[in-house]
Every structure is written in structure tokens, then in C-alpha cells.
Amino acid sequence: MANDLVFDHVTAGYGPTVVLDDLSLGVGAGECLALLGRNGVGKTTLLLTAMGHTVCSGGSVRLGGVDITRWPIWKRSRFGVGLVPQEREIFPSLSVEENLQVAARSGGFTVEQTYDLFPRLAERRRNKGNQLSGGEQQMLSIGRAMMGGPKLLLLDEPMEGLAPVIVDIVIAALHRIRQEQNITMILVEQQARLALEFAPRAVVLVRGRIAYDGSSAALLDDQERLDSLIGVRSEAAA
Numbered sequence: 001m002a003n004d005l006v007f008d009h010v011t012a013g014y015g016p017t018v019v020l021d022d023l024s025l026g027v028g029a030g031e032c033l034a035l036l037g038r039n040g041v042g043k044t045t046l047l048l049t050a051m052g053h054t055v056c057s058g059g060s061v062r063l064g065g066v067d068i069t070r071w072p073i074w075k076r077s078r079f080g081v082g083l084v085p086q087e088r089e090i091f092p093s094l095s096v097e098e099n100l101q102v103a104a105r106s107g108g109f110t111v112e113q114t115y116d117l118f119p120r121l122a123e124r125r126r127n128k129g130n131q132l133s134g135g136e137q138q139m140l141s142i143g144r145a146m147m148g149g150p151k152l153l154l155l156d157e158p159m160e161g162l163a164p165v166i167v168d169i170v171i172a173a174l175h176r177i178r179q180e181q182n183i184t185m186i187l188v189e190q191q192a193r194l195a196l197e198f199a200p201r202a203v204v205l206v207r208g209r210i211a212y213d214g215s216s217a218a219l220l221d222d223q224e225r226l227d228s229l230i231g232v233r234s235e236a237a238a
């Protein structure tokens with residue numbers, strides 16, 4: 001599989017703070033990757049570095065063979081990098097439909113396609129962003145990213161704080177996006193089992209470096225390793 005996204009010896013962080021330390025990673029076109037690790041290891045920073053929100057002090061980031069290391073955020077966005085941020089970043093005073101329309105770009109989802117993916121949003125189309133539940137906001141955040149026509153979709157803990165029934169809706173939508181669109185996905189998720197069951201490949205970060213890169217199924221089967229890398233046992237006990 002050709003590499004779609006490449007991190008080539010990337011060192012990146014915030015101002016003088018280095019978070020990613022000489023990190024190299026290739027993600028194939030259309031591949032789906034679970035990005036895991038304990039709090040503060042650099043998962044969000046990796047997504048933000050792909051999107052252009054961090055300071056990259058070493059190495060390069062390439063997408064589809066093009067060096068995008070020095071590109072501003074808007075240019076990456078136009079080139080097909082889509083981020084579903086942890087904070088969701090819905091416009092509170094715009095309606096659901098307006099939130100979608102401002103993100104529309106040719107080649108992306110139409111409003112109707114987004115409503116087909118998340119029928120709940122069609123029911124709420126005239127509600128303002130600040131009148132939505134957390135689950136509806138998350139659906140809107142994913143829908144908005146899809147309106148931009150991403151080639152690479154970066155999802156930062158999209159299941160955080162959602163009721164199990166809403167998690168099921170979001171997971172089903174992500175499965176559908178994977179089946180119907182040839183989109184490369186990176187899913188950061190605190191609920192490791194959920195992510196490992198969704199994505200065939202897993203990368204685990206420890207202090208800004210890759211400590212595991214391989215099959216999700218193999219990691220799911222290796223309780224001891226899971227526990228030492230991400231503390232799944234304590235997560236299950238919580």
C-alpha cells in the first residue's frame with residue numbers, strides 16, 4: 001500500500017517544548033489507524049502536527065508524496081486534511097445546517113449526504129450549535145469535517161463523554177465512511193478496546209515515541225502488553 005501520510009523523523013511541539021521526538025510513521029492511503037497511549041504522551045500533538053498547529057523543528061510531514069511540513073493550516077485543509085478536534089468547536093450561534101454549510105467544499109459531502117450519515121442532525125437542522133447535546137455536537141463535528149472532503153481524517157477522542165448508544169451511532173458512521181470513501185483515518189481514543197476493535201492497525205505512543213506499531217488484534221490478545229503500554233486492566237477496573 002502506498003504511504004499516504006508520512007512522518008519522517010519528526011520532532012515537534014509547542015514553542016520550546018518538544019513532544020514528538022524524532023518520530024517516523026507511515027500510514028497507507030485508505031488505512032485506518034488507532035493511535036493510543038496514556039495521558040500526555042503526544043497523541044493530540046501528532047494529530048495537530050499533521051494539521052499544522054504545532055511547531056515542527058525537525059524532519060518532514062508528507063501527504064500523498066507532497067511535503068506539507070511548512071504549509072499553513074488552511075492550505076492543508078484545502079489539500080484534504082480534516083480534523084475532528086477534541087473540543088468539537090461547533091459555532092454556538094449558527095444552526096446545524098449553517099455549521100455544515102460554512103465547511104462545504106467541492107468534492108466533500110453535501111448537507112444531504114451528512115444528514116443521511118447522521119439522521120439526528122436532519123431533525124436538529126434548525127437548532128443552534130449551543131442547543132445540541134454532546135452526542136449531536138460530535139455528529140456535527142464529524143459531519144462538518146466530511147463536508148470539507150478530507151483525504152485524511154484525524155479524529156481526536158470522538159467518543160469522549162458520549163452515552164453508549166451514541167458511541168454506537170458514531171462508530172457505525174465511521175465504519176460507513178471507511179467502507180464508502182477511500183479516506184485515511186487516524187483515531188485517537190482513550191477507550192483502547194473500542195479503538196482496537198475499530199482499526200486494524202494500532203500505534204501506541206510512550207513519551208512522544210512509538211512503543212508499538214502493529215496489528216490491533218494481536219494487541220487485544222496480549223493483555224500483559226496492553227496493560228504495560230496503556231494500562232487497559234486499570235481502565236477495565238475503573
Ligand SMILES: Nc1ncnc2c1ncn2[C@@H]1O[C@H](COP(=O)(O)OP(=O)(O)OP(=O)(O)O)[C@@H](O)[C@H]1O
Pocket residue numbers: 014017019037038039040041042043044045046
Ligand atoms: N499548547 C501547549 N503548549 C505546551 N505544551 C503543551 C500544549 N499542549 C499540550 N502540551 C503538552 O504536550 C504533551 C503532550 O500532550 P498531548 O495533548 O499531545 O497528549 P495526549 O497523548 O493527547 O494526551 P491526552 O490523552 O491527555 O489528551 C503534554 O505534556 C502536554 O502538557
